[in-house]
Amino acid sequence: MRVHLDAEKCQGHNRCYALAPELFDVDDYGQAMLLVEGDVPADLQEKARLAAANCPEYAITITENG
Amino acid sequence: MTDTLDENTTGPDIRVDPETGNKIITWDRNGETMEFIVGSKPEGTDVWQRVPYDAADYGPVADFATDFDHADPAYNPNAPEVWKAVREGGCPIAHSDRYGGMWVPLTHDTVHEIAYDTDHFSSRSVVPSVGRPGDRALPAPIGLAPPITSDPPFHAVARRLLLPAFAPKVIEPWESEIRLLCERLLDEMGEITPGETVIDAAVQYAQHIPVNVVRRMLGFPEQDEAMFREMVHEVLERINEEPGTRQTSNDFGAYVQEQIADHRENPRDDLTNFLMNTELDGNKLGDEVVEGMIILLLVAGVDTTWSAIGSSLWHLAQHPEDHQRLLDDPEVMTFALEEFLRAYAPVTMGRLVTEDVDFHGCPMKKDDWVLLAFPAANRDPLKFEDPDTFVIDREENRHAAFGLGIHRCVGSNLARLELKVAIEEFIKRFPRFELAGDTRWSVGMVRGPREIPVRILETA
Numbered sequence: 001m002r003v004h005l006d007a008e009k010c011q012g013h014n015r016c017y018a019l020a021p022e023l024f025d026v027d028d029y030g031q032a033m034l035l036v037e038g039d040v041p042a043d044l045q046e047k048a049r050l051a052a053a054n055c056p057e058y059a060i061t062i063t064e065n066g
Numbered sequence: 067m068t069d070t071l072d073e074n075t076t077g078p079d080i081r082v083d084p085e086t087g088n089k090i091i092t093w094d095r096n097g098e099t100m101e102f103i104v105g106s107k108p109e110g111t112d113v114w115q116r117v118p119y120d121a122a123d124y125g126p127v128a129d130f131a132t133d134f135d136h137a138d139p140a141y142n143p144n145a146p147e148v149w150k151a152v153r154e155g156g157c158p159i160a161h162s163d164r165y166g167g168m169w170v171p172l173t174h175d176t177v178h179e180i181a182y183d184t185d186h187f188s189s190r191s192v193v194p195s196v197g198r199p200g201d202r203a204l205p206a207p208i209g210l211a212p213p214i215t216s217d218p219p220f221h222a223v224a225r226r227l228l229l230p231a232f233a234p235k236v237i238e239p240w241e242s243e244i245r246l247l248c249e250r251l252l253d254e255m256g257e258i259t260p261g262e263t264v265i266d267a268a269v270q271y272a273q274h275i276p277v278n279v280v281r282r283m284l285g286f287p288e289q290d291e292a293m294f295r296e297m298v299h300e301v302l303e304r305i306n307e308e309p310g311t312r313q314t315s316n317d318f319g320a321y322v323q324e325q326i327a328d329h330r331e332n333p334r335d336d337l338t339n340f341l342m343n344t345e346l347d348g349n350k351l352g353d354e355v356v357e358g359m360i361i362l363l364l365v366a367g368v369d370t371t372w373s374a375i376g377s378s379l380w381h382l383a384q385h386p387e388d389h390q391r392l393l394d395d396p397e398v399m400t401f402a403l404e405e406f407l408r409a410y411a412p413v414t415m416g417r418l419v420t421e422d423v424d425f426h427g428c429p430m431k432k433d434d435w436v437l438l439a440f441p442a443a444n445r446d447p448l449k450f451e452d453p454d455t456f457v458i459d460r461e462e463n464r465h466a467a468f469g470l471g472i473h474r475c476v477g478s479n480l481a482r483l484e485l486k487v488a489i490e491e492f493i494k495r496f497p498r499f500e501l502a503g504d505t506r507w508s509v510g511m512v513r514g515p516r517e518i519p520v521r522i523l524e525t526a
Contacts, residue, residue, distance in 0.1 A: 011474040014234050018400065029229040030479070053462040054404070056470060 002063045003048045005034045009059035016060060020047035032059070039065070117166030117198050124164060131155055134162040134170045136194075136414060136437060142507040142514075146454060149442040159428050165194045168435040169419075169428055172442040174449040174466070176426065180417060180436055181470040186425075187417035187436055188217050189473060193511065194416040194435040211362035212355065214473065221472060227344050227351070228359065228476050231337055237479040240279070244484055247278055248491035258522050264502045267379040267492070267518040268372075275488050276371035279480070280364055285336030286325055293321070294364055322357045337363075363477070370412050371481045373514020374467075375488045377410035380515050381456060382493065383501045388458050392493055401459045403486050408465035409456050411441040414511045415469065440466040441513060498523035 003023060005016075012030030016023070022044055025033045040048045052060040127138045131152045135141065141148060149172050152160050160170040171177050180187050191199050192214060213224035230236065251271050258265075265271075277294050281287075297318045329338045341356045351359075382389045391398055417436040424430070444465045445453040468475035475481065503519035 011471060012229070013468060013474060014479060015404075017234060026234050028233050028235075029226065030233050050461065054464060056464045056466055056468075058464075 001040045001045050001048060001065060002038070003034065003036065003040055003052070004061045004063070005032055006059045006061075007031065009057045011057050011059075013056050015054045015056065016051035019054060020044070020051040023048055024051060117196050119164050119166055119196055121164070131157040131160050132162070133164070134160040134168065134437070135164050136170075137510050139509055142509060143505075145441065145513060146445055149439070149445060150454065153446075159426065161428070165196060165435050166198055166433070167431060168194055168437055169425075169430055170437040170439055170442075172439055172446070174443040174446040177438055177440060177443040177466065178470050180425075180438060181466075181473070184217050184221075184472065186420055186423050186430075188420050189215050189221075189415075190217065190418055191215065192416045194437060198418070198433060198435075211358045211365075213476070214362055214366065218472070223346065224359075225472070225476065227341075227346070231340055232476050232479055234479045237483055240283075240480070241483060241487060243282070244275070244279060244487045245491060247275060248488055249495075251275070252491065252495045258496075258525050260522055260524050262521075264519050264521050267383070267499075267520045268376040268515050269517060271492065272375040272379065272488065272514075272518075273369075273372045273516075275375060275484055276481075277368045279484060280367045283337045284325070284360060284363070285329065285334055285338050290321075293318075294368060297364065318361065319357060322360050323353060325360075326353050326356055366475070367477050367480070369508070369512050369514070371484050373412035373508065373512050374407065374410060374481065374485050376515040376518055377412065377513075378406040378485065378489055379492060379520070380501070380505060380518050381406070381410065382489070383499055383518070383520050385456065386498065386500075388456065389493060389498070391458055392489070393497060396490075398459050399486060399490070401461065401463070403482060403489075404463045404465060405456060405458055405460050406485065406489075407467035407482075408444045408450070408460070408463055410514075411444050411465065411467035412512050412514045413467070413469070413475070414439045414441060414513070415473070416511070437511075438469075440469060495526050496522050496524065497526060 005024070010032045012026070012032070014026055014030055014032070016032050017026045023034065023036055023040070025035055027033060036044075048062060052062050121135075121137070124133070124135070126140065127133050127135050130141075130148050153172055158171065158173045159176055160172060162168045162170070171180060213221050213228065216224050248271075251274055255265050255270055257263075273295065274291070277291050281291060281294065325338060326342065329336075329342060333339050338356075338360065341351065341359055342353075344351055382392075388402070392402060415438045417438060419430045419432055419434040419436060421432050422430065430436070444450070444467060447453050449464070468478040468481075499520045499522050501519065502521035504517075505515045505519075506517035508514050508516050
């Protein structure tokens with residue numbers, strides 16, 4: 001599984017940071033930053049799905065590996 | 067128009083008009099010069115159009131689909147039923163001739179689309195009322211209280227000044243102070259006899275929390291709390307009064323200027339001095355901009371959060387199963403908090419149509435109001451499963467309680483923290499309580515209970 005963050009869409013709701021701080025951080029302006037590169041570890045995949053399912057701006061997407 | 071000042075932009079260049087004292091800000095963007103005026107009396111600020119509307123001519127609303135009025139006293143107590151009935155009647159966008167013409171999208175998709183379309187829908191005035199700013203009043207894109215009344219591209223500039231003061235990591239340390247404040251309010255309720263004592267969860271608790279927190283952040287005197295609440299009430303609930311007659315607003319502006327002067331003489335580490343020291347392209351903001359931002363923070367931060375806390379406690383008073391779940395499984399608060407915000411979102415915002423536009427078949431005219439009912443979007447069955455049911459552990463919840471797009475509530479992290487702590491402390495102190503009488507709801511754009519009589523059944 002891979003997780004993608006569209007920084008242009010992010011408006012700083014900080015829902016991802018609250019749900020999955022292992023995967024997302026926020027900067028001084030509240031903008032989300034992705035902490036993982038490549039595959040999401042198995043134990044964090046549920047949190048990645050939650051973060052994507054709760055972003056009001058649809059800035060987070062998930063792709064499952066082929 | 068994008069909400070940034072990019073590489074094609076030069077400026078801003080700021081100069082002061084020696085005659086009026088107004089600041090004149092110019093940008094060059096893609097070869098085009100834009101000029102904006104900021105000042106206590108920019109030319110045309112007083113030019114308000116009195117819209118041809120008198121509430122007395124209309125009376126109570128009979129049909130919300132064709133005669134919508136959020137200031138009808140029957141609206142807030144019954145809003146979820148109103149949205150449902152209008153939508154199920156086949157009307158996704160309600161209309162009203164009131165306020166000189168107003169449209170009210172009630173679906174998530176239409177609310178989302180308008181929130182994103184800042185070209186056709188301006189934030190120059192976000193409170194629909196009988197006074198509508200004329201073309202020269204509240205000059206776009208800045209408006210009276212930036213950034214909430216600003217449009218792109220100025221919006222991003224003003225917003226970036228405020229964001230660092232409300233970033234999650236700046237807000238988190240306030241938790242212990244908010245907890246102490248809640249404990250103090252609960253202590254002040256005095257002797258409680260379980261099964262007998264009735265308290266008011268809005269009057270004695272919810273309404274004091276945000277006003278105290280914002281006041282502390284700004285470094286304003288404690289004794290002025292009641293005046294803040296009155297001022298907020300004035301702006302949001304008395305929208306049918308003649309423009310220019312709102313004495314409280316003028317008094318409040320003078321009061322904020324006094325506080326700014328005091329902070330200049332006695333600087334301290336608080337939000338007021340942070341704003342006063344903030345620079346835009348090497349220039350301090352100027353007292354009138356700082357005043358506008360402070361008034362915005364008070365208006366936007368006080369009865370909104372107070373309403374969310376009140377609605378949540380009102381819900382828990384009637385749903386002991388949700389109350390018990392929070393006590394048994396405190397971790398569920400992560401989801402419960404968002405569900406309170408979804409189901410009881412307090413804030414609806416206004417927009418002004420910038421030019422005639424056909425919006426999904428609705429012939430919107432320049433200067434019509436649009437009421438962005440985020441709370442209605444949150445209960446749209448096309449977006450949320452079983453939207454009128456409070457699901458305490460709802461896992462997919464893209465609610466729009468804090469708005470959508472560039473005007474996302476700047477104080478959302480603070481509001482969320484206040485709501486969480488206020489609920490946690492209340493249910494910890496009172497493990498069981500129930501409604502003990504009639505709830506009185508607010509009137510106008512901010513929806514929440516103003517009186518919630520609650521009988522305490524058990525104390526910690």
